[in-house]
Amino acid sequence: MAAPAAVQEVLPPYLDSTSEQPPLFDGTTRLYTSGKCPYAQRVWIVRNYKGLQDEIKLVPIDLQNRPAWYKEKVYPQNKVPALEHNGKVIGESLDLVKYIDANFKGPSLFPDDPAKQKFAEELIAYSDDTFLKNVVSSFKGDTIKQAGAEFDYLENALQKFDDGPFFLGQFSLVDAVYVPFIERFQIFLQEVWSYDITSGRPKLAAWVEEINKLDAYKPTKCDPEQIVPQYKTRFLA
Ligand SMILES: N[C@@H](CCC(=O)N[C@@H](CS)C(=O)NCC(=O)O)C(=O)O
Numbered sequence: 267m268a269a270p271a272a273v274q275e276v277l278p279p280y281l282d283s284t285s286e287q288p289p290l291f292d293g294t295t296r297l298y299t300s301g302k303c304p305y306a307q308r309v310w311i312v313r314n315y316k317g318l319q320d321e322i323k324l325v326p327i328d329l330q331n332r333p334a335w336y337k338e339k340v341y342p343q344n345k346v347p348a349l350e351h352n353g354k355v356i357g358e359s360l361d362l363v364k365y366i367d368a369n370f371k372g373p374s375l376f377p378d379d380p381a382k383q384k385f386a387e388e389l390i391a392y393s394d395d396t397f398l399k400n401v402v403s404s405f406k407g408d409t410i411k412q413a414g415a416e417f418d419y420l421e422n423a424l425q426k427f428d429d430g431p432f433f434l435g436q437f438s439l440v441d442a443v444y445v446p447f448i449e450r451f452q453i454f455l456q457e458v459w460s461y462d463i464t465s466g467r468p469k470l471a472a473w474v475e476e477i478n479k480l481d482a483y484k485p486t487k488c489d490p491e492q493i494v495p496q497y498k499t500r501f502l503a
Pocket residue numbers: 302303304305306329344345346347357358359360
């Protein structure tokens with residue numbers, strides 16, 4: 267039987283240059299976001315996993331036609347994600363996932379075990395500075411060799427703790443940090459190079475299978491129909 271289609275969370279309407287600004291610092295916690303942004307997706311998954319759908323309101327921003335007030339009044343960096351909480355606005359997805367985990371209710375996504383904490387920090391630091399950069403630069407290089415080395419790194423990392431299928435055994439911030447990019451790279455490498463990132467990597471194959479079962483993740487998944495043309499234009503043109 268075919269896998270059921272992912273259930274997309276119905277996002278509120280995107281705010282664009284014609285939209286009025288929602289009242290700032292009125293006590294509502296807002297996640298300025300975009301359904302297409304992998305960085306914002308990290309934070310969205312954490313919000314869902316912790317059961318914060320009612321506490322953290324999603325405010326999608328049209329990145330192609332951004333409202334002027336967003337940069338001027340909300341987040342001068344003019345990017346998503348950004349979180350409005352307790353009279354301030356903070357950004358950067360890697361900081362935000364930790365902030366939400368530490369400052370809101372719900373299951374902790376950062377382990378107590380010092381060995382797991384150390385490994386979590388290592389993997390999180392590796393995500394944007396190395397993994398992401400190397401896979402993206404592989405698209406214009408020796409793709410399978412260069413990208414393959416990064417998926418070998420993940421396969422290896424997944425062998426470290428055996429008390430569950432995720433990077434630290436149980437689902438954690440590390441999985442939320444990596445999944446938006448693994449998801450996109452899996453689609454793109456398969457489509458353009460017929461390269462299956464899970465082939466010969468049983469731990470990664472199991473990780474993909476398990477993460478796809480998570481209700482916190484399912485509604486956040488990207489649309490493969492959009493990713494392929496978008497990545498072709500961005501990385502191969
Ligand atoms: N380092 C940032 C990156 C965020 C980012 O680049 N977001 C993109 C959308 S996916 C964005 O807002 N781009 C608009 C711009 O750069 O002007 C993070 O981790 O949050």
